[in-house]
Amino acid sequence: MHLSLLFLSLGALVKCADGSDWCYHGCEHTPKKWADIPDASCGEKRQSPINIVTGDVKTDHHLLNFTFVNFSSQHAIKSVINNGHTVKCILEADEVEVSGGGLNGTYSTLQFHFHWGSTEYHPGSEHMIDGHRYPMEMHIVSVKKGLSVQDATKDSEGIAALGFFINATDDGDMSGPWGELTSYLTNITGTEVDMNHTISIDDLIGNVNLTKFYRYMGSLTTPMCNEAVVWTLFQEPININKKLVQRFPMTTGLADVYRPQQPLNGRHVFASPATPLPPSHSWCYEEEPCEYKPAHWLNLPHSKCGGERQSPINIETRDTVSDVRLDAFNFTKFDDKHAIMHITNTGHSVKCVLKEDMVEVSGGGLGYVYSTLQFHFHWGSDESDGSEHKVDSKRYPMEMHIVNKRKDLTLEEALETPNGLAVLGFLIEAKNAQSSSSGHRETHPTSDMGAWEKLTSYISAIHNIGSEVNVTDAISIDDLLGDVNRAQYYRYNGSLTTPSCHEAVVWTVFKESVKFDQNLMTMFPAHAGYRNVYRPTQSLHNRRIYSTKSASSAPVAITLLLLLACLCAFSYNLHL
Structure with a gap:
């Protein structure tokens, strides 16, 4: 694999143009400042991740089934590295491919990596569904065949990212593929460790239904935030034991490694025909035509x-x-x-x-x-x-x-x-x-x-x-x-x-x-x-x-307080 491929990643170690590192927290260029990085696209209008509001999603009948080549290969994962921002699994060159699913061409799969939070009470998926953030998210990153890495980052569809939500469960296999993968986690950054276990991408995905997915046009979620990504988010999450989820922040020393959601800016999110969509969740005011008028807002998903x-x-x-x-x-x-x-x-x-x-x-x-x-x-x-x-x-x-x-x-x-x-x-x-x-x-x-x-x-x-x-x-x-x-x-x-x-x-x-x-x-x-x-x-x-205390009302207030104190030993300060 060409060395430059290692740096094409939504979670790769990328140097800012001014020579300083970007980060999620604890440095000058946190997510709020990524737009200030010279030559970065992080402040543009097609940024990722986003919150997918399922009530606003439309079905696209062109989003048919994917074709996955060598996702079942148990020798495709070459190595694992903690790059200081995420844990990345690097694949063998020119072995894994993805096409179909409404993608415009065939894409060579380079690597997959993860985003997570800090505790089970502070989840860390990058994308959200109806405002819900999952504990983790896995991104499988592929580049359109026939394009160089540099050209792919300049093409609006140069990169295809497959996003899988990861759900933490109270039970589940601790010694299976996910248990084996997490054994490679380390807090030592920059060291690439060869994969010695026989783990396939399909092993990690498990029984997720790959015909049910959302699609939108977005960007890399780390600097330089190139707006070159065709995003696929699968509806069904991967379920793994919560103890395995906790290994990511606890072992790596990295916490809350996700970018906050970005504005949709008029973009549309579509769903494959197999994806069940709820009745429209678009809310409205009393005079507007929709199902969720103010009296029914409490019935909206995740409503307070x-x-x-x-x-x-x-x-x-x-x-x-x-x-x-x-x-x-x-x-x-x-x-x-x-x-x-x-x-x-x-x-x-x-x-x-x-x-x-x-x-x-x-x-x-x-x-x-x-x-x-x-x-x-x-x-x-x-x-x-x-x-x-x-x-x-x-x-x-x-x-x-x-x-x-x-x-x-x-x-x-x-x-x-x-x-x-x-x-x-x-x-x-x-x-x-x-x-x-x-x-x-x-x-x-x-x-x-x-x-x-x-x-x-x-x-x-x-x-x-x-x-x-x-x-x-x-x-x-x-x-x-x-x-x-x-x-x-x-x-x-x-x-x-x-x-x-x-x-x-x-x-x-x-x-x-x-x-x-x-x-x-x-x-x-x-x-x-x-x-x-x-x-x-x-x-x-x-x-x-x-209420703020006005000067004109002070004598009345004092008299009232004295009267109340005499009558019922009431103290105003008790009420705050």
């Missing part, structure tokens, strides 16, 4: 929408509890006029995605520093208002959500942590209305109309669902919020307001509304193509809603 800490809610101001710990926020780079990277039509909202690791939020009683990821909007129609939260049963015309993730957590970890996300909710009204829906007269705009005019000018360019456009105008979040009082707000613990409704959100809803021109507000439903995109309010389930 039936929990008791759901959002949005109706904030009854008289029932809120004043909390002196709700202090001032610190907003970092909210004034940066180039922090907004692009704006996209998700099919459910208009979302503005921010540049990574630039904008931050802290203070405000949050207890952690949060990275700001994006902000998006909810709206109604000409006939009805569309904010998600209500205040004293009043629904506002629109609502803006600024979504932030704890800096010390990955997004996946944040979704499983009660305070992993912090969302800032700003209610929106029309500045030029003679009176608001609650009957009181509006007296002043709170926002920079020029900023809103710039932002809404992009909406007409994203009429198609899934489309996005780069933001080139100078617009900051501060420009959009204007002089809204950010010192006065409500606080409660809740959830995401869209499926899968993870109960991971510390909610802040600001008391004063953002106000801008009514004509600009109408551009959201007019150009996005849908209306009334809000979830109905959810039951509070005995949760407390806290």
Whole structure:
């Protein structure tokens, strides 16, 4: 085998162009920074891995059965190496091949390798199915015959990767093919060990049904992230004993060796005709045609929408509890006029995605520093208002959500942590209305109309669902919020307001509304193509809603506390 073939790998040891190593964690070029590697494609639009939402997958009748040559050979695996990023099994040259399965040609199989997590409670497959991450994933890497390695990385279909999910079971053979393979695991990197056992690829795959698979166009999942891969993910997992799964992190010293999921960016995922697909899992709001309307979101796969800490809610101001710990926020780079990277039509909202690791939020009683990821909007129609939260049963015309993730957590970890996300909710009204829906007269705009005019000018360019456009105008979040009082707000613990409704959100809803021109507000439903995109309010389930302490209410609050203390020896501090 030519030496260069050893380095064609989704898990190969690859040097960055500037001479430094990439890594999963613990060095300069972690996955978030792979896009900064010179000449790498890691920040492009056809990246892998992805989350496969089975309800959105379409059947492709051209995805017929594969032809596997020498997958049953018990002498095809030449050697095993820990390359510092994964464990890779190198195959004999020009012996193993794969074709069929909708592939455009025959591919020579070079090697297979693995991705894993750290413990049985922290799985490590790269791809996910409906948000579910398996303990491990095996990638079998092949190059199109007739292409050099270099040419294959430049061809959109130059590489075929077969992905197998690996499931950890409580039982299973400890001495079979997987037991033999794991005997070659070592924490010594860079040393290639000859394979002395007779193990075939088929032995490792076992009884997985190879006619059931998903297909999409993607990339290598390690730098240089070349967008040259035809991906096949088999639906059925390989089942092995969980003790064998644990040998990978424990023996190699490598943990969480997987790249986080990447945006689909309008790509389609297809399935072979043999793959059973569930009824459409596409969710929608009340007025849209689909099976999973808000009342049925709890029936979606892996849904948390039936929990008791759901959002949005109706904030009854008289029932809120004043909390002196709700202090001032610190907003970092909210004034940066180039922090907004692009704006996209998700099919459910208009979302503005921010540049990574630039904008931050802290203070405000949050207890952690949060990275700001994006902000998006909810709206109604000409006939009805569309904010998600209500205040004293009043629904506002629109609502803006600024979504932030704890800096010390990955997004996946944040979704499983009660305070992993912090969302800032700003209610929106029309500045030029003679009176608001609650009957009181509006007296002043709170926002920079020029900023809103710039932002809404992009909406007409994203009429198609899934489309996005780069933001080139100078617009900051501060420009959009204007002089809204950010010192006065409500606080409660809740959830995401869209499926899968993870109960991971510390909610802040600001008391004063953002106000801008009514004509600009109408551009959201007019150009996005849908209306009334809000979830109905959810039951509070005995949760407390806290409020910042205003100076005007202090004497009343003190009197009330003294009265309560006298009557029932009640301490306010007990409730937090």
